[in-house]
Amino acid sequence: MNASHRDEMAHAPVGYGRLVLLWLGLLGLTGLTVGFAGIELGSLVVVTSLLIASTKAVLVLNVFMHLRFEDRVFRFFVAAALAVLVIFFALTFMDYGFHG
Amino acid sequence: MAEPSVVDYLHAPSKHRGPLSWILSTDHKRIGILYLVTMSFFFSVAVFLGFLLRLELLTPGKTIVDPQIYNELFTLHGMIMIFLFIIPGLPAVFGNFMLPILIGAKDVSFPRLNLLSWWLFLSGGILAVVSLFLPGGPVDTGWTFYIPYSVRTNTTVIPAMTAAFILGFSSILTGINFITTIHRMRAPGMSWFRMPLFVWSLYATGWIQILATPILGITLLLVIIERLFGVGIFDPSLGGDPVLYQHLFWIYSHPAVYIMILPGMGVVSEIIPVFARRTIFGYKFIAFSSIAIAFFGSLVWAHHMFTVGMSDTGQFIFSLLTFLVSIPSAIKIFNWVATMYKGSIALEVPLLYVLAFIVQFSIGGFTGMMLGALSINIHVQDTAFVVGHFHYVMFGGAGFAAIAAIHYWFPKMFGKMYNKRQAIIGWALLTFGFQVLYFPMFVMGYKGMPRRYYDYLPQFQIYHQISTVGSWIVVLGLLIVLHNLITALRKGERAEMNPWGGVTLEWTVPSPPPVENFVTVPTVTTGAYDYSRYEKKA
Numbered sequence: 302m303n304a305s306h307r308d309e310m311a312h313a314p315v316g317y318g319r320l321v322l323l324w325l326g327l328l329g330l331t332g333l334t335v336g337f338a339g340i341e342l343g344s345l346v347v348v349t350s351l352l353i354a355s356t357k358a359v360l361v362l363n364v365f366m367h368l369r370f371e372d373r374v375f376r377f378f379v380a381a382a383l384a385v386l387v388i389f390f391a392l393t394f395m396d397y398g399f400h401g
Numbered sequence: 402m403a404e405p406s407v408v409d410y411l412h413a414p415s416k417h418r419g420p421l422s423w424i425l426s427t428d429h430k431r432i433g434i435l436y437l438v439t440m441s442f443f444f445s446v447a448v449f450l451g452f453l454l455r456l457e458l459l460t461p462g463k464t465i466v467d468p469q470i471y472n473e474l475f476t477l478h479g480m481i482m483i484f485l486f487i488i489p490g491l492p493a494v495f496g497n498f499m500l501p502i503l504i505g506a507k508d509v510s511f512p513r514l515n516l517l518s519w520w521l522f523l524s525g526g527i528l529a530v531v532s533l534f535l536p537g538g539p540v541d542t543g544w545t546f547y548i549p550y551s552v553r554t555n556t557t558v559i560p561a562m563t564a565a566f567i568l569g570f571s572s573i574l575t576g577i578n579f580i581t582t583i584h585r586m587r588a589p590g591m592s593w594f595r596m597p598l599f600v601w602s603l604y605a606t607g608w609i610q611i612l613a614t615p616i617l618g619i620t621l622l623l624v625i626i627e628r629l630f631g632v633g634i635f636d637p638s639l640g641g642d643p644v645l646y647q648h649l650f651w652i653y654s655h656p657a658v659y660i661m662i663l664p665g666m667g668v669v670s671e672i673i674p675v676f677a678r679r680t681i682f683g684y685k686f687i688a689f690s691s692i693a694i695a696f697f698g699s700l701v702w703a704h705h706m707f708t709v710g711m712s713d714t715g716q717f718i719f720s721l722l723t724f725l726v727s728i729p730s731a732i733k734i735f736n737w738v739a740t741m742y743k744g745s746i747a748l749e750v751p752l753l754y755v756l757a758f759i760v761q762f763s764i765g766g767f768t769g770m771m772l773g774a775l776s777i778n779i780h781v782q783d784t785a786f787v788v789g790h791f792h793y794v795m796f797g798g799a800g801f802a803a804i805a806a807i808h809y810w811f812p813k814m815f816g817k818m819y820n821k822r823q824a825i826i827g828w829a830l831l832t833f834g835f836q837v838l839y840f841p842m843f844v845m846g847y848k849g850m851p852r853r854y855y856d857y858l859p860q861f862q863i864y865h866q867i868s869t870v871g872s873w874i875v876v877l878g879l880l881i882v883l884h885n886l887i888t889a890l891r892k893g894e895r896a897e898m899n900p901w902g903g904v905t906l907e908w909t910v911p912s913p914p915p916v917e918n919f920v921t922v923p924t925v926t927t928g929a930y931d932y933s934r935y936e937k938k939a
Contacts, residue, residue, distance in 0.1 A: 385612055388700060392718070393648045396703065399712035400642055 314370045323364055330357050347394065407920055409816065409913040427512035430914060433498030434814070435519050437807075440486050440494060441883075443526060447481040448879060450474050455838075455872035458865045461857055468855040472541040473556075475853055477533070479544030480561065484568045485526050487799055488657055491664035492575060492610075493522070495806050496603045498814060500579060502907045502914060503597045505588025505923045510581040518574040525567035532560035543853065545650060546621070548635040548643040552628050559628060562621040569618045572660070576610030579603050588906075590925035594685065597905045597929040601688040602667025605695035609656045609663075613699060617653035620646065644709050651702035659698040661795060662762075663691055665802030666733055669755050672809050673737050675903045676752035677744030678935040683736040684928065690729035697726040704773055708782045716775055723773030730766055734759060745935060749901065750824040754805030757832045761797025765790055768843065783853075785864075786846025792839045804831070804882065811886065812896030816913040819889035827881035834874025841868045905929055 334353050342349060363369040368376060408414070410430045415422035423431055454474050457464045466474065497515065501508050509515050533539045540561040542551045551558050583604050587596070623634050624646070633639030635646040674681045681687065703711060703719040711719075737759060746752070768790040771777045781787065812818050845864035850857060857865065899908040906925075910918060 382608075382612055385696075385699060389616070389652055392700065392703070392715075393645075393652070395718070396648065396711050396715040397642070397645055399715065400644060400710075 314367065315364055320364070323360055327357055327360060344398070351390070407911075407915045409911065410916050411815070411913050413916045425516070427508075427516050428916065429497050429501050429508050429512065429515060430814075432515050432519050433494050433496075436489065436493040436497060436522070439519075439523060439526065440490060443481050443485040447478050447486060448876065450478040450481070452872055452876055454478060455869045457855075458857075459869045461859060461862060469538075469541065471855045472543075472853075473539040476541050476543050477539055480529065480540070480565070482795075483544055483657070484565050485522075485529065487661045487795055487803075489522060489568070489572060489575070490661065490799065490803050491668065491806065492579065492603055492606055492660070493518075494803075495599075495668070495810060496575070496579060496606075496664060499810065499907060500582060500600060500603055501586065502910065502918050503600050503905060504583065504586060504591055505906055505919065505925060506582065506586035507917045507919070509578050510585055511578050514574050515578055518571045518578070521567055521571035521574070525564045525571060528560055528567065529564035532557040532564060535560060545654070546624065547650075548624065548641070548646040549637060551624060552636045559625050562625055566618050566621050569614045572610045573614045576607035576614075580607040580611070583607075588923050588925055592925075594688070595925055595928050596688075597667075598670035598681070598684070598687050598691075599664070599667035602663045602670070602691045605691040606660050606663045609660050609695050609699060613653045613656040613660075616649055617657075620649040620653070644706070644711075647706050647709060648703065651705045652699075655702035655705065656695075656699045658791075658794065659694055661799040662802075663694060665758070665799040666691065666694075668802045668806045668809070669737060669758055670733075671903075671905065672751045672755045672805060673740050674930040674932060675809075675901050676747045676749055676755075677741045678747070678902070678932050679740050679744040679930075680928070680932045680936065681736070681930045682739040682742075683732070684930070686732050687736050690732045693729035694726060697722060697729070701726055701773075704778070707775060707778045720773055720775050724770065727766060727770055727773075734763060734766075750819075750821060750828060751805045751809035751901075753825065753828045753832075754801050754808060757828070757835075758798060758801045758805065761793050761801060761835065765793030765795075765798055768793065781846055783851055784846035785842040785850045785852050788852045789839050789842030789846060792842070797835060797839070801831075807886065809901070810907070811889070812900045813907055813912050813914070815890055815893075816896050816911075817889050817893035818896040818900060819885050819893055823881060823885040827878050827885060830874055830878030830881060832878075834871050834876075834878050836871070838868055838871025838875050841865075841871075904931055 330353050334350055337346070337349050337353070362379065368379060410428055413428070415426065417425050423435060426432065426435075453465065454471070457466050457471055457474070497509070535557045537555050537557045540546075540554075540556045540558050542554060542556070542558060546558065546562060583596070583600060626632055627634050627636060627639070627641070631639060633641040635641040635643050637643055670681060670687055673679075701719060701722045703715060704723045707716055707719075768786070772781065772787065772790060808819070808824060841864040845861050846852070848861070850861045850864070896912045898910070898912055900912075901908070906923060907914070909923065
């Protein structure tokens with residue numbers, strides 16, 4: 302670990318304790334996804350899984366990838382990329398739903 | 402501060418010797434050349450496979466190979482051309498070589514990541530080749546790996562998919578590198594609207610590479626999981642949905658068409674002003690149309706699936722979006738033509754390829770609009786018409802743009818000039834052979850000749866014969882082009898710093914460029930295509 306890296310770690314915007322807590326939270330959400338897979342939710346299966354996955358992604362992006370602490374321009378590009386992803390999902394499931 | 406080196410990149414000192422000084426180099430120019438060499442090899446293999454395919458179709462029934470070999474031939478031809486040549490093609494070779502120079506930078510943002518991209522590309526390519534010789538034999542699914550056949554065939558689907566997966570990673574890393582470089586490393590004064598249009602096209606392409614490629618990677622991984630563990634994801638016999646596979650596959654693979662063509666359009670935008678001696682017409686429209694093509698092009702994928710049983714609403718929406726994407730494409734064509742209008746046109750080799758590009762891409766685009774219309778699509782779905790259409794776009798468009806680019810930047814990249822007469826003969830044969838090879842496909846396809854069929858009815862033979870003769874002319878043209886460029890490398894005349902009279906930054910550095918591109922970082926004070934001195938004379 303070089304000096305600048307050490308310096309960066311020393312000024313990490315989130316403490317280790319909180320990071321471990323979040324990590325445990327992510328594991329919990331993964332467990333939730335597995336748990337829901339065993340329940341017959343019908344057409345809500347996809348929505349539930351996507352909601353859990355989105356929550357996990359938001360946590361990882363904001364905390365572990367420091368997006369919360371970055372310039373607005375980075376947040377804008379990530380938001381634009383996510384918007385495209387949402388359109389992909391919407392258009393795909395518009396037809397996927399039709400297949401029943 | 403030490404004065405930057407002025408030794409050209411071909412003779413730069415390295416701590417490694419021989420080939421190692423190339424395959425371990427992080428210099429963006431050397432990496433560009435590495436891609437050029439590797440891709441030229443894969444391209445030659447794929448051309449040979451295509452040549453065999455056409456030869457097989459010369460007569461109905463067996464001409465040279467059995468049906469199984471035929472299936473493997475068209476799969477490999479498609480896979481190699483798409484994943485190992487035309488998707489990485491222009492960005493990896495000319496993007497790597499030219500992007501930093503065009504924006505006045507010394508290198509890309511992440512040089513080591515850049516080298517890793519090439520190593521991943523090479524690894525994926527080698528795996529694809531090795532898969533041919535593994536038990537089970539070469540993959541025979543077509544390059545689309547459609548379900549359910551790809552989970553049932555005993556050929557080497559998993560290695561081939563893994564190869565595509567690795568190549569996808571290479572593409573993503575290149576995209577990240579280019580976008581970061583464009584944002585962070587532009588020379589002083591190089592504002593967004595002073596950037597050359599090739600850079601704009603690489604920027605738009607980079608976003609598609611980053612956003613769409615992971616979807617293909619994950620989809621292929623899911624098919625591998627389905628094959629290995631029998632998990633029902635796409636296979637209907639296991640409760641999966643094969644149409645979902647097609648959606649996910651085309652979410653990447655249609656935008657991939659724009660990964661192929663957008664840098665080609667960028668090359669055209671570079672070449673036309675130089676050889677028309679005109680400031681480009683509608684700079685901002687061309688720049689924004691690249692972004693618009695990248696955006697709308699990412700939303701039209703299901704027009705590949707109109708006959709799979711989609712909902713009417715889905716068909717309507719995807720047909721509409723397909724028509725929308727033609728608008729920014731047409732904007733580019735009109736602006737290119739307007740740039741040439743009343744220009745002092747010098748019909749040099751790069752411009753000849755560009756003119757062929759415009760005509761062929763327009764034919765490819767118009768037939769694409771026919772395919773985007775639901776009624777016609779259902780009539781010609783999975784026929785030779787589609788094969789003709791995408792070859793006009795991919796080869797007649799992106800392929801010709803790549804050949805235009807090599808003829809345009811060759812003197813800069815290697816400091817040598819090729820034989821122009823031989824280059825024109827190569828262009829003439831290639832352009833003529835191209836029409837003979839692919840145009841009959843529109844006719845036979847419209848009359849009902851299915852694509853990927855080993856055998857056919859006698860009434861289609863004449864079209865197949867014409868097309869096969871065309872393939873011989875194309876191969877001859879390609880051989881002449883290749884011979885000319887290799888001869889130029891060995892004993893070509895020394896090229897000047899600016900043989901074409903270009904005004905973008907690459908023409909301000911020596912040929913070949915120094916290791917760090919610029920002795921002093923340039924300050925940009927005008928737009929990329931300022932030909933006002935010629936226009937005033939006119």
